[in-house]
Amino acid sequence: MVTAAAFDCDVLVIGGGIIGLSTAYALTRAAPGTSVVVLEKEPGPARHQTGRNSGVIHSGIYYRPGSLKARFAVRGAAEMVKFCAEYGIPHEVTGKLIVATDREELPRLHALVQRGRENGIPVRELGPAGIAEYEPQVQGVAAIRVGTTGVCDFGAVAAQLAEASGASGAEVLYGEEVRVVDRRPWGVAVRTAGGRVVRARTLVNCAGLHCDRVARLAGDEPGMRIVPFRGEYYELARPELVRGLVYPVPDPAFPFLGVHLTRGIEGGVHVGPNAVPALAREGYDWSTVHPRELAATLTWPGTWQIARRHWRYGTGELHRSLSKRAFTTAVRRLLPPVTEDDLRPAxxxxxxxxxxxxxxxxxxxxxxxxxxxxxxxxxxxxxxTASLPIGREVARRALAHLTDA
Known part of the structure; x- marks a missing residue:
């Protein structure tokens, strides 16, 4: 019989990004006394997706009504603003414009209005004069303004989640890359690259870019693979051209929102991202290539299906990646005064x-x-944006596994 003394913790979380840390935070609040350990391979929190985005608190307007994204984003946006205010994390509710630059985009823009209303999001429709009222330098035939969108520092949010979880008894360990997962009927044991062994009653996989690999280490076939897409940004040398957040009308066939303009919490304006295949899970530039990871991507059948169906879209993204002039042309659809000299790599x-x-x-x-x-x-x-309600949902499921033990 395996006793409680045989375990190092009740719940072991792999991954110290905002989802893993939000899960730890939720566990310490939903079930005080539950012992939690978080293993993160980097020397600190939020070193990848969490700390490398435009910092937008999304309203939830884009997502299918009833989906987890819609429910969690709408709820999470309000909770994220409250969390930032409670802990003194810089944030601002700025609102944003979604702009149609030609009449062909109007049906998609009107569909977003309907979707926003179904998701309970206040939306205001604008003509060219209304666009100029909010963004004098932006060009468009129509737009919608979403007032609940904001910006914050998600890296700071993740750090605060780690601190608050630690204060409630969770242990967050950095520099601990999981290499082996041994799952048994009585629990799970993992071994890290440094030789640390942690035994837990329940495992939570929040490994982000490596979540499919961790699932397979645990003996599960996840039925998917992570195919990494790099988002490339520029910074606007003349930030005074943009007052807030400006987005194009997205293509509903893709989960990407298109090249947009984001005035961050520090006052600078990020332009981007485009989306191109990355040659490594953490391939933040074209020179970073991990052959084994690239081979895993290329041997996954879904990768070739994407390429076959969407090669035209992908070719355009690659062109904008390799040609600053092409990227500038895409930006000028929204912001005509922009020149190549205004865009600095970020x-x-x-x-x-x-x-x-x-x-x-x-x-x-x-x-x-x-x-x-x-x-x-x-x-x-x-x-x-949705990390707090996602963390609660994951924590609820993890605690159910403990109850069923």
């Missing part, structure tokens, strides 16, 4: 996009369970 991010075997891009958050394990397998944007 840090890139990588999106952990779950792709199914048939080439379907997972559109919603994807959480799967198996024996003593909860896997978070798709949590790209708006996961940072």
């Amino acid at each position: 840090a890139a991010g990588v999106r952990a996009q779950a792709v199914l075997r048939d080439g379907t891009l997972a559109d919603d958050f994807l959480i799967k369970e198996s024996l003593r394990t909860v896997h978070v397998l798709n949590a790209p944007s708006p996961a940072a």
